[in-house]
Amino acid sequence: MRYDQAAVRVVLDQVRADGRRALTAPEGKRVCEAYGIAAPQEGMAASAAEVVAVARQIGFPVVLKIASPDILHKTDAGGVLTGLNSAAEVEQGYATIMANAAAHQPGAVIDGVQVQGMLGAAHEVIVGAVTDPSFGKLVAFGMGGVMVEVMKDIAFRLAPTSHQEAVGMLDDIAGAAVLRGVRGAAGVNRDALGAVIENVSHLVHDFPEISELDLNPVFADSAGATAVDVRILVDFAAAPARPRPSQHDILRAMRRIMQPESVAVIGASPDDGKIGNSVMKNLINGGYQGQIYPIHPRAEEILGRRCYQRVTDVPAEIDIAIFCIPARFVAGVLAEVGEKGIPGAILIPSGFAEVGEDALQQEVVKVAREHNVRLMGPNIYGFYYTHRNLCATFCTPYDEKGAVALSSQSGGVGMAIIGFSRSAKMGVSAIVGLGNKADIDEDDLLTFFEQDPNTQVVAMHVEDLKDGRAFAEVAQRVSKHKPVVVLKAGRTAMGARAARSHTGALAGNDAIYDAVLRQSGVIRARNLNDMLEFARGLQVLPTPQGENVVVVTGAGGSGVLLSDACVDHGLNLMAMPPDLDDAFKAFIPPFGASGNPIDITGGEPPSTYRNTIKLALDDARIHALILGYWHTIITPPMVFATLLQEVVTEARALGIHKPVVASLVGDIEVEDACRYLVDHNILAYPYATEKPVAVLGAKYRWARIAGLL
């Protein structure tokens, strides 16, 4: 729709001129009207006689509300009276409200009383908007009363939204069914209510000085949606925009940084135990084939490589400079790095913002910006890019090549990634420490990984997003073709942000992160192990071609637990077609259970596993397979593992690529069997029913995000 921006500008200019932070109710109404948001019939009155006159004009029953820039919570102030049916009641009501307001807040400026026509039975909902320091403007939607106040059942989206997204928010809340109508009650007009959300989202986007907005309540019924009360807060001191290179510039720099032809090591050292020595060794022993230039004030050569006093002395182009010198020397050398035209500095040293040395960090950033150098870190372990055999780090070298790129904000998590990757045979393309994120952050990395043919899955440990909106924009694009897993740490910490509005108070830090990550197509991991398992699983598992999941189990008990897990992780246990049911029945004993799960029972020989698994792989109606193996003497763990590997390999040779995950229960030999299967690219877990299903669930979530299902 066309919005009347000029009308809003007039109102906001007046508010700014008055030095106010809040709009009056009539101002709020005018702003809403300019953006196509319907309000109830109403008028202002400044005396008992005026109240009666306005009420007569609107028609009884009416609602009276105090109008005061100083009273934000009208109900709490006794400033709202509903269902007034006659001139006498209205007159009396005016006196009551004025008395209540005076008692509640002596000296408050009172503009008068607002008289509104009373709306009939409808759903009371809340539409709001907040400003998040990382994500910027968001719209919020929830149902009034208990659902928002107590259940915190509220949906957020980045503003502005499309009409479709706005309508989609009606389904994002737990109480969504109510809005469709329950037990005979009518549902809401979804288009009309969606339009209110959409219009609010454009309003706050168009006028960033609107910091918070509440339409509470909005009365929504099958005919339309009316904003009964409007509250708008403004903040004219806009936050400065975060500098952001163009996508083209990001990519040009990130390509050279992540896949350098040549590397300088600032502070390279011949002495064991020094970081500058570990980095040199990791570069050399890791098998890096590019040029390595140790920079050292005096040494002639280090580990057989010729040294230079300064980077500017190196007679060739350099792609990255790895800093292994104390924090206080960084800014000075960084200027030389800039002069040399090196596009990336890897700042391993700590001693910056993480220990309160914000000024030192800002100085480094300033030098980098002046010289057009991108910074990774500071306070990081460095990074790995396996497909170049590049270990630009003081940690252990790592060389299991694969397609998962991971980043972490914490060194501890980085080391967990390395250990898990090595142990669980998760091949990686890159592991990147982001540390303080003075410059390069997740969206820069995503922009690189998006086009990196060596990377098919991205997993990120995030403590905060410096520029959440930029991340959301890039993630939304990337997640359509490469899965992005995010572990958001600090999700339970309550944001200490001062919020005066209702919606603002409800925007707990994590509610917003959760909403935006979902909107961005990100697969959220709830803990460290999930992030690692999801990353591995998303790489290993082929993409399912449909929603039909089948469980084949030797242990009925596992079948039940695997089914529970399917429900928990949003997987669809296929309703077995009769002909396929018969086909399975032919392979299993008469007292086994066909249907789904298919319980082949515990006493069966390897051939029963083989036949049923093969059938499930062959039949095109089945899209994914969950196996529950039970250790028996007749089919020991390694026999099961090898037959499963064979059947899957045969299917792959025929071009059949379906996700297969396995839960193995039994004596400790199942651990060896799981290792064997993992070595053959089949995900298998001992003593666990939840994990294999959770990992398959992550793959399904991504397939849906990418529109492949």
Next chain:
Amino acid sequence: MRYDQAAVRVVLDQVRADGRRALTAPEGKRVCEAYGIAAPQEGMAASAAEVVAVARQIGFPVVLKIASPDILHKTDAGGVLTGLNSAAEVEQGYATIMANAAAHQPGAVIDGVQVQGMLGAAHEVIVGAVTDPSFGKLVAFGMGGVMVEVMKDIAFRLAPTSHQEAVGMLDDIAGAAVLRGVRGAAGVNRDALGAVIENVSHLVHDFPEISELDLNPVFADSAGATAVDVRILVDFAAAPARPRPSQHDILRAMRRIMQPESVAVIGASPDDGKIGNSVMKNLINGGYQGQIYPIHPRAEEILGRRCYQRVTDVPAEIDIAIFCIPARFVAGVLAEVGEKGIPGAILIPSGFAEVGEDALQQEVVKVAREHNVRLMGPNIYGFYYTHRNLCATFCTPYDEKGAVALSSQSGGVGMAIIGFSRSAKMGVSAIVGLGNKADIDEDDLLTFFEQDPNTQVVAMHVEDLKDGRAFAEVAQRVSKHKPVVVLKAGRTAMGARAARSHTGALAGNDAIYDAVLRQSGVIRARNLNDMLEFARGLQVLPTPQGENVVVVTGAGGSGVLLSDACVDHGLNLMAMPPDLDDAFKAFIPPFGASGNPIDITGGEPPSTYRNTIKLALDDARIHALILGYWHTIITPPMVFATLLQEVVTEARALGIHKPVVASLVGDIEVEDACRYLVDHNILAYPYATEKPVAVLGAKYRWARIAGLL
């Protein structure tokens, strides 16, 4: 309070005489009054004139409701009108309701119209009662409207409840805060509303023929609680009570069964691969020191033990008979077992109810009851009692002695228990297969484990509870001094379907299971791995002496993730007292973070870990410790592991027993370090932050259940 049972009996006798299944509204009101449940002022009317007369007597405004035994959902039938303010409106309303009822359900018997005084603003809540096939009578409580209909926010308790329990139900729902009053609205009178729940619970307990009851709505405000509408359904065909031996008899039999002096093996076999051979070998090789009597129709001896043709031929007392013969022969031999006075039969064979042979199973149960033989199974792997070196099973022998007793309804889960126990060094006292649970079930086992000095923790995999009420009663008692962990399989709708096809079990409604398990003091595991980890952790961890948890971490990133997990698992991160904060500060670098988590930072030597951990163990204000280790060169994994083991051992020597759990992140060496720690009874997990905290959380849950905190 005193209930008027005679008045209820009169009403129910009339309903039974009429052959009805539902009470009329006036009957429902009479029943409620007899049990002290307040109803609004009201009267019945059978004509327009009567309606007006009754309404005048009660006073306007009034509510009209159709009174018909045939119309259960009055609102859906257009049979309810509210807020009628005058004689004219009431007269018109009567006509409307009658017309609506006739249209909705032609031919319905109409007793008239109920006229009720209209209650003021109040919370609308629902109090109800249901009859569960396993748990019997339960009361239910929830808030009206969306919260119950859509959010399924409803609390259940076994009936009858105490007053305190009933009031406690107000806090069991997610929307509990509303009942305490939010944003200026008054809360409810908790005593009055609790009394309604309590009285309903006694009503359905005293009159088991009341199969369902709804008080919907109950209007609750700060003054009291009034049941506005009552619906009561009856079922006079009461289910037969499940036979249940006395606790004394259970214990006498279970002691001999679980700790037998002598064992007969029915169907012992000299042939490798036969179940009767595996059982013999496991008994002998497992090191069982009691008498073993192989029973075989012809053999002289098996594996060096003298054979008998029948158990009745054995010239000594026998405690258990292990059946290794086909299903169809079981009943016959069981009679001989009974004649011999053997108290327990271990029925390994399958081929009973789990494959639809219900009659065969019932026959076996009948024979067992006649001869006073308790049955374990059928369809099981057998059982282990390690402190007697007893492996009464065809699976692998198992001998890691410890204090955890486990049971499983499924053989697959049983094998998972064995494998995990062996691999994770979880010492067990018993592993019991319950299979079809034709007789012995979880409450029999609990009754035994309760007094078994070798058992300190009980963990059970449950697909259904044949007698949920008996289980709840025993669990409530046992859980006060020994933790009881339950993995309820089939908890989701899909899982429940699989449970039915597996053992013929009736998987209960999970909301009811969840409520009763909580009420019983049970720690619920959400999946197989959690059950196993909780069982191990509850055994290994000492009981905390208070709620103050402290996190000490070398990796700030781990500290954040561990804090998240603490919130998830209900652990209380202690607010650090200033003097203790200073004490920690003295040990950590100036840029480390004191407070809680205590971030000692990554570059620290072993002494910093040692000093801070020792301080946390020594200071009596700290009750539990979570460690986040980060792999560095200066403090490698095994160095950390050994120092931690030393510090904990030193503390133990001084009588300091605090729960300590550790998360180790780093390269694969952390796996060895974790194994070393676990070998020394310190729980440690590689690449995971969630699991150690979840396990500590389980210990805390139990300490609270047992009233130790």
